[in-house]
Amino acid sequence: MSMQSHLAELEKRHQALETEINDCLTHPAVDDLKVVELKRRKLQLKDEIERLRHNGHASVH
Numbered sequence: 001m002s003m004q005s006h007l008a009e010l011e012k013r014h015q016a017l018e019t020e021i022n023d024c025l026t027h028p029a030v031d032d033l034k035v036v037e038l039k040r041r042k043l044q045l046k047d048e049i050e051r052l053r054h055n056g057h058a059s060v061h
Contacts, residue, residue: 003052003056006052007049007052007053010045010048010049010052011049013045014042014045014046014049017038017041017042017045018042020038021035021038021039021042024038
């Protein structure tokens, strides 16, 4: 898998988590622990995306 396709897949998963979090927050009976877990996973994806972008730019220069 190329770096670009891997990044695109991570960004897609990041957006899916964002959508899921927003859906959970619109329902009053949402489990707070579920939202916390979703946000944690979203942050991990964001960190991985940023790390890959940084490493990709560093290897080009």
